[in-house]
Structures are given as C-alpha cells and as structure tokens.
Amino acid sequence: MRCALIFVALSLLASSSLAQAPSASNVEVIYDKPEQFRDASLDSHGYERGADEYVMAELRKYLEQLGKRYLPPGQTLRIDIRDIDLAGRYEPWHPQAYEIRFMRDITWPTIDLHYVLTQQGKTLGQADARVSDKTYLQRPGRRAQSDRLYAEKAMLDEWFRKQFAVQRHTSY
Template sequence: MRTILVCAVLMALSANSMAQGTPPAQVEVRFDHPEKFRDASLNSPGYERGADDYVMKTLDQYLQTLGQRYLQPGQHLVVNIRDIDLAGRYEPWHRGANDVRFMREITWPSIDLNYTLSQPGQPDRQAQERVSDKMYLSRPGRASHGSDRLYAEKAMLGDWFRQRFAAQPAS
C-alpha cells in the first residue's frame, strides 16, 4: 500500500512539473568538419583524417545519455565537437595487425570542443576546452569493458560531463 502511495505522489509531482511547462533537459551535439578530424575512425587504419559514422553516432548517443542523467529540466546544452583523437594508434608496421589500435601511454584520447549551456532565467554559460585523459590506461574497470571500442573516450567524456554539469549539492 505504501509503495502505491509513493508512486502516486511521484506521478503527481511529475505531472505538475510537466503542466508548468518545464521542458526536459536537451543535449544537441554537432560535429564541426568531421572530415578534418585528426583520428576519429575505427574503420580506416593508417593516417587518413576524418571521422566515421560509428564514432560520431556513438559519442552523440553517449552525450545524450549523460544529459538525461545530469542536466536539470529546462537546461539546453549544445556541444560542438571540433576535433577528435581516439585512444591508441594504428601501427601499420606490425605484420597482420593492420586493423588493431595499439594502446600506449603516449596515445591518450582527446576531444576539442566548445559548449553553450542555456537555462531559463540565467545567462548562457560558454566555454572552449580540450578534454583529454592521459591516464586512460590506468582506469579501474577498463578490462571489463573490453568489447566497447570507445570505452576510453566515453569514460573521459563522462568525467568531464559530471565535473561541468552535474548538479552541485546545496551547502
């Protein structure tokens, strides 16, 4: 009975918030000239520039997920990604490993971006940043995400997003 009462109260609060017209949080991700990105393709070993659709779609979806988790209702975040350098490098001199990205201490991921966070009644917050993770090989849990080809980039973006946009507890 208590569970039903709690659910009813939560649904009423949610409906009240929606009735007041507070739009949900939104994240808009843009890729600025992806054909010029340093290293954003998992499908073209070598030194070709550019981003592939898989990388862009995966990072877009991940940033959307982070927005749902950390942004407040009514906030609108526009992230403009200007360059991507994925973790690791292809090393074509390794025989039979043309499609393998070798992860080394000197091949950390980085993403150049700028963002604008808008929310009702407050001035826009804007910044330009290079997000990178030089310690990506030392992250806990890295081995358990072995099948995720963009684990390092997602972990890096997750840390960055939480630091910039997660609601700070009241002091």
C-alpha cells in the same frame, strides 16, 4: 456519446498538463568539419583523417545520455565538437596493422570542443575545452570493457560530471 466526450476531455487535460511540464535536459551535438578530424575513425582504413559515422553516432548518443543524467530540467547544452583524437593508434609495422588500435601511454584520447549552456534562452556558460585523459590506461574496469570507445566515454563522463552536474545533497 457521453463516454467519448469524457475521453476527449481527459485526453485534452492530459496533453495540456504534459505541455506545461518542465522540459527534460537536452544536449545537442554538432560536429564541425568531421572530415578534418585528426583521428576519429575505427574503420580499418589506417591513417586516413576524419571521423566515421559509428564514432560520431556513439559519442552523440553518449553525450545525450550524460545530459539526461547530469543536467537539471530546462537546461540545454550545445556541444560543437571541433576535433577528435581517439585513444590508441594503428601501427603499420604490426601484422593486422589497420585492424588493431594499439593503446600506449602516449596515445591518450582528446576531444576539442566548444559548449554553450542555456536555460530559458539565457546563456549560463560557454567555453572552449580540450578534454583529454592522459591516464586512460589506468582506469578501473578498462580491461573488462568491450566497448570500442570506452576510453573516450569514460573521459567524457568525468568531464561532463565535473563541468555540469548539479550537486545533489542527500540526508542520511
């Protein structure tokens, strides 16, 4: 009986200290009318407008990871994605026209969004942004990547880091 009471007391103590710990960084991604996005599908449907579930899930997961990496504890970032134009294009005059996205200098990735950064209910910043990467073909390591959204993720990483990363000073 005494061991059970000690266990219950320790459990309550642990759960109350966890409740008081600062919350982890949080990113919420919302897609605004994804069926109308310019080009957000990796499905082999060619030029249909809209976003597919794979693209939306992958970008959401990646933005959440960026939040954990770059936002300080206690901050929340809401990102409303309003349009996506993935890198590359399907070119109907090629064999396998709707299975291969051809990457060209003029087909860079672009994501239109609105973000709101808050901490403890106070808005720290908000803005509309057009995130794009016109030099996506020159990124180091591009050819070694098998990720189908490598260009978009690299672009978002650069934007996120520049926009939200906390400057950490280290002494050497």
